[in-house]
Amino acid sequence: xxxxxxxxxxxxxxxxxxxxxxxxxxxxxxxxxxxxxxxxxxxxxxxxxxxxxxxxxxxxxxxxxxxxxxxxxxxxxxxxxxxxxxxxxxxxxxxxxxxxxxxxxxxxxxxxxxxxxxxxxxxxxxxxxxxxxxxxxxxxxxxxxxxxxxxxxxxxxxxxxxxxxxxxxxxxxxxxxxxxxxxxxxxxxxxxxxxxxxxxxxxxxxxxxxxxxxxxxxxxxxxxxxxxxxxxxxxxxxxxxxxxxxxxxxxxxxxxxxxxxxxxxxxxxxxxxxxxxxxxxxxxxxxxxxxxxxxxxxxxx
Amino acid sequence: xxxxxxxxxxxxxxxxxxxxxxxxxxxxxxxxxxxxxxxxxxxxxxxxxxxxxxxxxxxxxxxxxxxxxxxxxxxxxxxxxxxxxxxxxxxxxxxxxxxxxxxxxxxxxxxxxxxxxxxxxxxxxxxxxxxxxxxxxxxxxxxxxxxxxxxxxxxxxxxxxxxxxxxxxxxxxxxxxxxxxxxxxxxxxxxxxxxxxxxxxxxxxxxxxxxxxxxxxxxxxxxxxxxxxxxxxxxxxxxxxxxxxxxxxxxxxxxxxxxxxxxxxxxxxxxxxxxxxxxxxxxxxxxxxxxxxxxxxxxxxxxxxxxxxxxxxxxxxxxxxxxxxxxxxxxxxxxxxxxxxxxxxxxxxxxxxxxxxxxxxxxxxxx
Numbered sequence: 001x002x003x004x005x006x007x008x009x010x011x012x013x014x015x016x017x018x019x020x021x022x023x024x025x026x027x028x029x030x031x032x033x034x035x036x037x038x039x040x041x042x043x044x045x046x047x048x049x050x051x052x053x054x055x056x057x058x059x060x061x062x063x064x065x066x067x068x069x070x071x072x073x074x075x076x077x078x079x080x081x082x083x084x085x086x087x088x089x090x091x092x093x094x095x096x097x098x099x100x101x102x103x104x105x106x107x108x109x110x111x112x113x114x115x116x117x118x119x120x121x122x123x124x125x126x127x128x129x130x131x132x133x134x135x136x137x138x139x140x141x142x143x144x145x146x147x148x149x150x151x152x153x154x155x156x157x158x159x160x161x162x163x164x165x166x167x168x169x170x171x172x173x174x175x176x177x178x179x180x181x182x183x184x185x186x187x188x189x190x191x192x193x194x195x196x197x198x199x200x201x202x203x204x205x206x207x208x209x210x211x212x213x214x215x216x217x218x219x220x221x222x223x224x225x226x227x228x229x230x231x232x233x234x235x236x237x238x239x240x241x242x243x244x245x246x247x248x249x250x251x252x253x254x255x256x257x258x259x260x261x262x263x264x265x266x267x268x269x270x271x272x273x274x275x276x277x278x279x280x281x282x283x284x285x286x287x288x289x290x291x292x293x294x295x296x297x298x299x300x301x
Numbered sequence: 302x303x304x305x306x307x308x309x310x311x312x313x314x315x316x317x318x319x320x321x322x323x324x325x326x327x328x329x330x331x332x333x334x335x336x337x338x339x340x341x342x343x344x345x346x347x348x349x350x351x352x353x354x355x356x357x358x359x360x361x362x363x364x365x366x367x368x369x370x371x372x373x374x375x376x377x378x379x380x381x382x383x384x385x386x387x388x389x390x391x392x393x394x395x396x397x398x399x400x401x402x403x404x405x406x407x408x409x410x411x412x413x414x415x416x417x418x419x420x421x422x423x424x425x426x427x428x429x430x431x432x433x434x435x436x437x438x439x440x441x442x443x444x445x446x447x448x449x450x451x452x453x454x455x456x457x458x459x460x461x462x463x464x465x466x467x468x469x470x471x472x473x474x475x476x477x478x479x480x481x482x483x484x485x486x487x488x489x490x491x492x493x494x495x496x497x498x499x500x501x502x503x504x505x506x507x508x509x510x511x512x513x514x515x516x517x518x519x520x521x522x523x524x525x526x527x528x529x530x531x532x533x534x535x536x537x538x539x540x541x542x543x544x545x546x547x548x549x550x551x552x553x554x555x556x557x558x559x560x561x562x563x564x565x566x567x568x569x570x571x572x573x574x575x576x577x578x579x580x581x582x583x584x585x586x587x588x589x590x591x592x593x594x595x596x597x598x599x600x601x602x603x604x605x606x607x608x609x610x611x612x613x614x615x616x617x618x619x620x621x622x623x624x625x626x627x628x629x630x631x632x633x634x635x636x637x638x639x640x641x642x643x644x645x646x647x648x649x650x651x652x653x654x655x656x657x658x659x660x661x662x663x664x665x666x667x668x
Contacts, residue, residue: 050509053554061512062469062504069411069462091383094462096407101380124631124660224629225596253559253596 022159025071025098027082028055029276030138031108031147033284035075037173038151042162046071048089049082051276054251056128056223060085068093071104072158075151078109081135106154109135112143115204127221139206139273141181144284148173180285184210187292191299194244197234197266199252202273210292215241218248218257231260238264245299247271250278269298339376339384342661346371346432352651355643365654367392371399371432373661381407387430399430400453411462415475421452422460422473422500423518424546424567426587435591437637437653441605441619442585446487446542446569452520454480454496463501473500479522487571487610491523491537502546511551518544524573524611538574540610561593563601571610583608585616599625605641615644632658 022043026032032047039045046067049058055077068074068089076086090099098104114133122131137143152170156163192211196203199218207214216237220230237243238260245267248257254270261268271294272278275287349365374386386401402417420428427447431439439449458475475498482489488496502516524540545568552561568586575581585607593599606618619641627633637653 050554054557057557058554059550059552059557061506062514063506063512065462066469091404091406094406094408094411094413099407124629128630251555251557253556 022073022155022162023071024073024075024155025067026075027058027077027086028138028274030274030284030287031075031077033275033282033287034138034144034148035151037284038148038155038166038169040165040169042165042169043073043155043159048086051272051274051281052250052278054249055081055274056084058082058085060088062092064089065093068098069095071095071098073104073106073154074098075106075108077135077138078107079114079132079135079137080130103154103157106150108147108150109133109137111150112137112146113140113205115208116201127219128223130222134201134204136202136273137205139203140209141177141184141284141288142209143205145174145177176285180288184288184292187296190296191244194299195241196245196247196299197238197243197260198247199249199257202249203247206273206291210295212295215243218246218252218260226256231256235260235264238266245269245295247295249273267298269294271295339374340662342373342375342659344371344373344430344432345369345658345660347656348437349654350437350651353649354651355641355645355647355649369432371430378403381405389430399450411464413460414457415460416457418455419453419458421454421475421477421496421498421520422458423447423452423498423520423542424500424544424569425502425514425516425548425565426546426567427451432657435589435599435601435623435625435635436603436621437623437635437655438621438639440567440587440589440603440607441617441641442567442569442587442607445585445607445609446485446571448480448483448485450484452480452485452498454478454485456496458498467505469504471500471502471504473498475499482525487520487542487573488522488540489525489538491526492535494523496520496522510553511549513550514546514548516544516546518542518546520544527576529577536577538576540571540573543570543572544568559593559596563589563591565589569607573611575611581611581613583610583612597627599627601625609644612644617644618642619649631660632656 024035024039024043024045026035026045026047028049029047029051032045035045048064048067049055074090076082096102114137117133118129118131122129138147148170152166155166188210193213195213195215197216197218198214201217201222203212203214206212216234218226218234220226243266246257246261248254248268248270250270250272257268271291272281275281275284278290281287281290346368348368351364369392370390372388372390375384377383382403382405384403387399389397389399391397398418400419402415402419405414408414426440426443431450443451454477456475456477458473461472463470463472477496477498479488479490479494479496498518498520500516500518502514504512504514506512520542522540524538526535527538528535547566549564550562566586566588568584570582570584572580572582587603587605589601589603591599591601601623603621606616608614608616619639621637621639623635623637625633625635635655637655639651639653641649643649
């Protein structure tokens with residue numbers, strides 16, 4: 001019996017190496033969804049931040065180190081979205097292969113269309129600004145396509161034996177994405193050109209792709225809670241400029257946005273900006289489908 | 302939130318060795334000429350104080366003072382190491398190298414090596430520089446055993462992630478040059494002038510929102526020397542300090558910026574050799590509870606009880622309560638009140654106004 005126990009224990013420790021699947025860990029569920037499209041069942045994909053979390057404020061919990069320790073590929077959104085937690089995790093994970101500059105480290109923003117890159121001087125009087133550009137770029141499906149291509153390239157370097165599978169999976173993903181984009185464009189036509197106010201500046205890539213006009217934010221500056229004076233002027237602006245709806249990310253408290261929406265007389269819509277932001281959003285395709293459905297319902301012409 | 306970035310990240314990620322600040326390997330500079338420069342940040346600490354300290358006149362206190370500006374330089378050195386340097390410029394004019402160390406973070410087998418001057422892995426609280434703690438002071442037990450600035454000295458240490466499939470378990474083994482008793486009262490310089498620290502701690506997620514860290518620490522060193530006039534020889538007295546720490550955290554990730562709970566308790570036991578073959582056992586502890594009840598507001602309290610190393614059964618106890626407002630994640634204003642029952646029977650009542658700010662690249666969020 002004692003020998004049997006030892007054998008079971010030893011098997012637990014040895015199980016991981018025998019499985020030999022490439023382990024991919026991403027910072028967000030969005031990147032994990034894209035990685036799964038490319039990897040299929042060839043690699044094991046995990047993530048750190050859940051889709052219903054504010055990705056700016058994730059705790060660098062030591063349990064994440066267990067995920068990172070065995071990862072062969074780490075993928076981050078970059079542009080300092082994860083500056084408060086990813087660097088600390090990487091340097092504590094004791095896994096040199098996924099440190100910046102190594103093949104196992106990938107910044108998904110490279111090669112993507114990045115909006116709102118500050119041109120002039122920048123300091124924190126502007127709030128918690130991102131000096132390298134707006135990091136919510138995955139909300140443009142064309143950037144999703146570029147990210148998937150980059151993941152396929154990187155996986156093929158790390159795991160050349162399965163390069164053919166990654167290439168085939170990528171091709172299937174791109175074909176499906178091209179088809180879906182036509183559907184999404186048709187859905188977005190219902191609200192194209194409407195003016196919206198959002199809580200945080202999370203939506204420039206989405207707005208550009210699907211034709212929303214973001215005129216203001218509930219936050220006066222990124223990461224800064226609104227003052228009564230800002231709320232007062234925001235309500236006046238919503239009324240004056242004919243704003244059609246107020247979009248709020250699910251991780252923000254809805255009490256104040258509800259008050260703003262009620263006083264300004266516009267609908268409030270809770271729009272998940274990430275895969276996993278709602279129960280049924282499990283893939284990158286689900287994400288845009290749900291977002292467009294919500295916007296069409298709330299702001300459709 | 303992100304305010305205490307640098308040093309606070311170490312507290313959360315304190316499971317590995319003391320990492321008071323985490324360098325950002327990707328760099329933040331906007332100008333290419335700055336890309337290879339180290340990250341430079343400053344934590345400023347201003348404090349007002351009113352009330353009467355006991356014993357009176359023990360410490361001259363300004364009603365309002367610039368306590369410290371802590372300047373941090375952090376950078377990757379090469380593909381194998383990073384460097385972290387913390388210089389404290391005190392309001393009274395003194396300059397002190399609080400920490401300055403290299404970390405080899407690319408070692409195989411889950412190992413990490415550290416060398417230089419750094420804070421010893423004794424408990425969790427010791428790893429935090431005072432400006433970055435929620436308090437205007439340090440817990441009485443920590444002051445009594447580890448000194449006003451905490452246990453830090455020159456030395457080296459290995460940290461190891463103990464492989465297991467259930468939880469993150471970390472083992473630290475460190476050796477330091479023995480600090481003076483004035484700096485770390487639990488120990489004193491002697492001929493055998495090395496201080497050894499060992500620490501084992503485990504971290505476990507209880508739920509998605511709650512987690513717990515349990516750690517045990519041990520420090521072995523000297524407690525000065527005893528001279529025997531008969532044999533004209535001297536012998537080294539020993540001191541052993543044991544610690545147990547428990548940290549519980551709760552934060553709903555769906556509302557992470559609005560509500561959180563933090564509870565930490567540390568207990569210290571000291572077995573000190575008073576003279577050859579004669580030992581004295583003393584102890585101390587503190588317990589700290591903090592609740593974040595709004596995006597920018599936190600309230601907390603701390604209970605202290607401690608004896609002094611080699612100080613017999615006399616003890617002192619105290620409570621500290623605070624209310625903290627954080628205009629942004631880079632500054633805070635904290636109103637605090639403290640009462641201490643001193644061992645001589647007197648009571649000390651003080652009020653503090655603590656103001657800190659952080660400038661520099663974006664560091665890690667506290668955990």
